[in-house]
Amino acid sequence: MLHDCTNFHQTQSRESLVTTATVSTRSDSAADAGDVSGPPSDTPTGNDIVELLFFAYRDFVSDPDRLLTEYGFGRAHHRVLHFVERVPGMTIAEMLDILGITKQSLNPILKDLVEKGYIVQRTGTADRRQRLLYPTDKGRALSLALTAPQLQRIARALDGLEPDVKSKVTAFLFSMINDDDRDDVSRIVWKTADGEEQVQ
Amino acid sequence: MLHDCTNFHQTQSRESLVTTATVSTRSDSAADAGDVSGPPSDTPTGNDIVELLFFAYRDFVSDPDRLLTEYGFGRAHHRVLHFVERVPGMTIAEMLDILGITKQSLNPILKDLVEKGYIVQRTGTADRRQRLLYPTDKGRALSLALTAPQLQRIARALDGLEPDVKSKVTAFLFSMINDDDRDDVSRIVWKTADGEEQVQ
DNA sequence: CATTTATGTCAGCCTTATTGACATATTTCA
DNA sequence: TGAAATATGTCAATAAGGCTGACATAAATG
Numbered sequence A, B: 001m002l003h004d005c006t007n008f009h010q011t012q013s014r015e016s017l018v019t020t021a022t023v024s025t026r027s028d029s030a031a032d033a034g035d036v037s038g039p040p041s042d043t044p045t046g047n048d049i050v051e052l053l054f055f056a057y058r059d060f061v062s063d064p065d066r067l068l069t070e071y072g073f074g075r076a077h078h079r080v081l082h083f084v085e086r087v088p089g090m091t092i093a094e095m096l097d098i099l100g101i102t103k104q105s106l107n108p109i110l111k112d113l114v115e116k117g118y119i120v121q122r123t124g125t126a127d128r129r130q131r132l133l134y135p136t137d138k139g140r141a142l143s144l145a146l147t148a149p150q151l152q153r154i155a156r157a158l159d160g161l162e163p164d165v166k167s168k169v170t171a172f173l174f175s176m177i178n179d180d181d182r183d184d185v186s187r188i189v190w191k192t193a194d195g196e197e198q199v200q
Numbered sequence C: 001c002a003t004t005t006a007t008g009t010c011a012g013c014c015t016t017a018t019t020g021a022c023a024t025a026t027t028t029c030a
Numbered sequence D: 001t002g003a004a005a006t007a008t009g010t011c012a013a014t015a016a017g018g019c020t021g022a023c024a025t026a027a028a029t030g
Helices: A027-031 A047-062 A065-071 A075-086 A092-099 A103-115 A137-159 A165-176 A179-189 B027-031 B047-062 B065-071 B075-086 B092-099 B103-115 B137-159 B165-176 B179-189
Strands: A119-123 A131-135 B119-123 B131-135
Touching: A047 A137, A047 B047, A047 B075, A047 B137, A047 B165, A047 B179, A065 A075, A065 A137, A075 A092, A075 A103, A075 A119, A075 A131, A075 A137, A075 B047, A092 A103, A092 A131, A103 A119, A131 A137, A137 B047, A137 B165, A165 A179, A165 B047, A165 B137, A165 B165, A179 B047, B047 B137, B065 B075, B065 B137, B075 B092, B075 B103, B075 B119, B075 B131, B075 B137, B092 B103, B092 B131, B103 B119, B131 B137, B165 B179
Parallel strands: none
Antiparallel strands: A119 A131, B119 B131
């Protein structure tokens, strides 16, 4: 889930990359291009991961697109619904921090989801200014349906690989997150079933 | 590089997630929310990876934002420039396949990069309908500068982990890509320095 | 010579983002 | 208590980066 960051609506079309001619003309073509650059970069450490992350994420976030289109939603709706399902009772401010967007961007999307009955807002009991977000049964069902193809993709990818890959991938992705956010992310990602963790 | 899929311009602001109250009220708050759903999902296999991919990718693609803003470019410009640098001599059609966008979306971005002197287009020699894309020295320099913080993030993440993590992460990300595209992606990602590979 | 292909371009539209300004309810603090 | 800060909502204007559809041109192909 969680879409590119970006939007994009759904393209879906996408046959095969670079089907046509050559990936690149021979290096002398590049060399004789006058003003043009020298040899391609020597792929320093990590350059392959830069590109694999792009392609993997591109395909990964496109998984729920068909379903989203059916419901008239975009990837932003998926992101919001996903985190509401995962962290029921989340406040608006927490959602804004997680998604990294402004309230003006969140509002129309949230309004959509509330109006169509996927999310309910309840006034906070401790602080009655807050509007706590909860998924409805309908919202929970849609969230799970949207994430299902992504879980399948992950399971299929792990299936062909050594059993320790999952823990190593998890550790790597976790290390890729900004230092400041890592604690909070771990509370969201590995929260216990009864949702007991306090952030502060 | 390669930004979220999506657009988004740069937000840059982002302090810390969920700094305020509790991640969630206790589960009975969710339970007594009436129409609201049951217990949170039991985190089936891969659910953590779904979320870690979101957070890791979110931070990863934001690395070049400051620099992009300085140059008046967006993440889409970065994606285009990156692949032109990596696969000099690429055709327009190949770029469209890789990025998964339409020519109408690509055109203004490409025009920007050409007008500002980061990319040159040269008529193909074998097929003179094609406009082969090459980076200029300036474009190559900018591409490398944009990717530098991302390589640093990857290197730093791998640094604290076991030495086999890199190969396992690479294998995992590769498996996450759509079946149909995997051959072509491997040609792009692991192309030799002299760019000799033929796609067909 | 007719058709297909690669590319370019115009027009209109959508989603998701932004900033700035302002309103309201509630909590907190002096 | 009363002032200030906080959480949220809303309006307006703007922008990036996507989309579809239609059409044009040049070059290759059959």
